[in-house]
Amino acid sequence: MSERAYDVVLYGASGFVGKQTVQYFARHVGPEQVRWAIAGRNREKLEAVCYEVGVSVDVLVADSQDQPAVDAIAAQTRVLLTTAGPFALYGDALVDACVRHKTHYVDITGETPWVRSLIDRYHTQAAADGTRIIPSCGFDSVPSDLGTYLVVQHVQRELGVACNRVTAYFQAEGGFNGGTLASAFNLYDSEASQQFQDPFLLNPSPSHSSAEAERNRDPKAPSFDSELKTWVAPFFMGPVNTRVVRRSAALYDQWQEPYGSDFTYQEYLKFDDPFSWAKATGVTAGLGLFVGAAQQPQVRSLLQSFLPQPGNGPSEQTMNNGWFCCELVGTAADGRKVRGVIRDKGDPGNRATVKFLCESALGLALQGDALPGGQARGGILTPATGLGSVLAERLRHAGMTVEVNPEAAD
Numbered sequence: 001m002s003e004r005a006y007d008v009v010l011y012g013a014s015g016f017v018g019k020q021t022v023q024y025f026a027r028h029v030g031p032e033q034v035r036w037a038i039a040g041r042n043r044e045k046l047e048a049v050c051y052e053v054g055v056s057v058d059v060l061v062a063d064s065q066d067q068p069a070v071d072a073i074a075a076q077t078r079v080l081l082t083t084a085g086p087f088a089l090y091g092d093a094l095v096d097a098c099v100r101h102k103t104h105y106v107d108i109t110g111e112t113p114w115v116r117s118l119i120d121r122y123h124t125q126a127a128a129d130g131t132r133i134i135p136s137c138g139f140d141s142v143p144s145d146l147g148t149y150l151v152v153q154h155v156q157r158e159l160g161v162a163c164n165r166v167t168a169y170f171q172a173e174g175g176f177n178g179g180t181l182a183s184a185f186n187l188y189d190s191e192a193s194q195q196f197q198d199p200f201l202l203n204p205s206p207s208h209s210s211a212e213a214e215r216n217r218d219p220k221a222p223s224f225d226s227e228l229k230t231w232v233a234p235f236f237m238g239p240v241n242t243r244v245v246r247r248s249a250a251l252y253d254q255w256q257e258p259y260g261s262d263f264t265y266q267e268y269l270k271f272d273d274p275f276s277w278a279k280a281t282g283v284t285a286g287l288g289l290f291v292g293a294a295q296q297p298q299v300r301s302l303l304q305s306f307l308p309q310p311g312n313g314p315s316e317q318t319m320n321n322g323w324f325c326c327e328l329v330g331t332a333a334d335g336r337k338v339r340g341v342i343r344d345k346g347d348p349g350n351r352a353t354v355k356f357l358c359e360s361a362l363g364l365a366l367q368g369d370a371l372p373g374g375q376a377r378g379g380i381l382t383p384a385t386g387l388g389s390v391l392a393e394r395l396r397h398a399g400m401t402v403e404v405n406p407e408a409a410d
Helices: 016-028 043-053 067-074 092-101 112-129 142-159 178-189 191-197 210-215 238-254 276-294 297-306 316-321 348-366 388-397
Strands: 006-011 036-040 058-061 077-082 104-106 132-134 163-173 223-225 230-234 264-270 323-332 337-345 401-404
Touching (some): 006 348, 036 043, 043 058, 067 092, 077 348, 092 104, 092 112, 092 132, 112 132, 112 191, 132 348, 142 238, 142 264, 142 323, 142 401, 316 348, 323 348, 337 348, 388 401
Parallel strands (some): 006 036, 006 077, 104 132, 163 264
Antiparallel strands (some): 230 264, 323 337, 337 401
């Protein structure tokens, strides 16, 4: 792909998150390092973004459902980064073009039924060609997936045993953008919403025993966590992130690099004292009410009228003052514990998501030989299977804390 005009094209660059990817590239990527361009369906809006951000880069125009126009963009770049969701509505032509033109791809989707459809349609071809199609490279689902991978690697390399289990605990502060909410509501409008409940939806072989399903079922109620000695609650992103982590574990198992026998992963929201029980209970009840309302078309329409619309999102102050922390506890086969953490300043759904996504694209563009599996690996991958330690190191250099304890935790 060395003869292509661009290393990375940022598609959806005039959207709320898309504009932030342009700002990130403008601040962190020198033209001598990476040849990049922006793309979307409206030239006027794209040129306005260039003017506002203060960059002079090529502008490529293609409606996401215009296959020939999308093909023309995919054929010109080594990596296509897209923030244009809902991806079930606007992502098919982009992925199709990337697979046919052997162009690597990253996005920020949390729409697991759509990712399942990509696996069914494109995994075999992309794997044969060494094309890395990597959905879910934002806050969905890099901390969960990359953090688990790093903890498992530490258990195996430093302790010399397999990893039986990883549990992640999230704390965060920030806001939602309209695009993320539109993707979530579109899921409830589609026939795919029932797939969302399958704990092994993204695994190469989705069928599992009832015992495996029980071990991996989504938590529904708050509980006291004896590991952290505080109360935790179901994490609303858990039904997305857990499926991605389980796909990573299953793929590594196929490649003879298993995480561990009967490996399990789960994640929660963590609450600190005082009143951690009340906080966990209140958040669980609130989430249940929201999900129940979102499943009712008339109530959902009313909800949408009060929430940010596509193209809108939190204020600069909210995004700058936000933060997230993902703590991970790995349990080795012999019972020893290893702890990891991924945390950063900035709103997780916007600032952190943009950092995750842009560094994922840059890792694909600049460090192909160092990626897991080398240049030959391809398919519908995950952050852990497609980027691995390359992404971890890039995030550290970008100022994010990404650590695993050098010694087993007590």
